[in-house]
């Protein structure tokens with residue numbers, strides 16, 4: 001039982017046609033399995049998080065720490081909506097719930113593509129581009145956390161920058177799988193009838209098309225696991241402050257001071273009222 005389904009082309013060549021659909025169940029069970037194991041670990045074994053002391057914050061911080069701008073939140077929720085439509089339209093028919101899914105699928109695919117293009121431009125020119133990539137301190141702290149987890153001596157890890165290492169790694173995994181479905185999906189649109197451009201199934205040979213469908217499917221089932229894990233963490237009680245910031249834009253000062261290092265994620269103190277008036281008028 002392989003992970004790829006094969007067929008014979010008109011020229012007698014064995015060509016891949018798509019992934020074996022049992023991988024949908026593998027991905028779903030992997031996501032749910034992770035969730036159950038993590039929840040048991042957190043309930044019975046995890047100790048309270050410990051961090052090295054960070055210097056006291058002298059500047060007056062606002063009660064609500066701004067975390068996600070309106071544009072960043074709008075991107076996140078548009079992308080999330082497109083992602084759910086894509087997952088349901090792609091995989092429900094494969095598990096026996098039949099409907100005309102292709103048009104809904106590629107339209108959601110274009111919404112996802114447009115939202116990701118927006119995000120890349122926004123993150124490159126208007127956000128702190130490097131905030132989401134692991135840095136040296138993340139790796140050192142991951143090493144310390146691992147040693148402490150194994151009961152070995154190690155210094156306490158520092159508090160996090162804006163994004164903990166786990167979030168950064170998740171972002172990287174979503175980037176790889178997301179770009180894979182988008183790049184392959186845009187080409188796959190030449191295989192179906194759309195109102196946008198003429199169909200051209202001869203753009204590539206059977207082998208190339210097959211590999212493209214396989215990559216689209218592998219990244220697609222990968223996204224099942226990633227989305228399950230993401231939603232699970234979003235609703236975990238200790239992460240609700242982060243989820244709230246994706247809804248309303250900010251998190252409480254208490255949570256910021258508890259988990260984040262003000263040197264690694266610098267938050268400007270609010271302007272005094274009279275300066276604010278000047279700034280608003282700028």
Ligand code: HEM
Nearest residue numbers: 018086087090106109110181182185186188189191213220
């Ligand atoms: C969460 C993201 C996505 C998932 C899980 C996903 C999954 C799938 C799956 C499983 C198929 C069936 C392939 C087959 O029969 O071998 C498919 C087909 C297709 N996908 Fe996606 N996809 C995603 C994103 C996209 C995007 C971003 C686009 C376009 C920009 C797209 C365009 C298409 C098209 C046009 C087809 C139909 C191909 C055909 O019937 O010949 N998909 N997708």
